[in-house]
Amino acid sequence: GAGVSQSPRYKVAKRGQDVALRCDPISGHVSLFWYQQALGQGPEFLTYFQNEAQLDKSGLPSDRFFAERPEGSVSTLKIQRTQQEDSAVYLCASSFKEAGVSYNEQFFGPGTRLTVL
């Protein structure tokens, strides 16, 4: 497929479990972003990769959140010891250029809905 894909689409975890969310960006896209979207809210920035380099992780809410993109394509967002407040939709977006370029449309994946019980 030509778009951004994410897996799983839905994840239910018990409080305290670790989860891993995967993002497959559009092939050749340099930039990759992770966002957290709570119900009824807009997406909130978590972290940004330019190729394999994580250039900005200022939005990660705690040290339980970790993201990687080791080969500059697929990315994984890992949440350790999940808490109920982590329940949200996690969106991944990719763009063709690096983030420092003015016009840089982001293409979003369908998201992973995480529910922590």
Added chain:
Amino acid sequence: GQNIDQPTEMTATEGAIVQINCTYQTSGFNGLFWYQQHAGEAPTFLSYNVLDGLEEKGRFSSFLSRSKGYSYLLLKELQMKDSASYLCAVLYNFNKFYFGSGTKLNVKP
């Protein structure tokens, strides 16, 4: 972040015109995007403004005033399928996007 404000919800009638406003902090501004998001789906790109003025794309237009920190999305000839949330997003300092909370638009027959 960056105080991006837009109305929570709006209702309009099929065939009508609706304007969704967005205000934002101007410091560090590098561009403004509008996205459409249907419930349970990913946001999809609608428009981009970086210079003052109106950008028109079919039934959708977007306006920007950089000095006022203000934008609006104008939807004409509303259709039922336009019922969705509309997200205003601002690029700051070339490397960070901040989204508003979204405006839920209800189109009624």
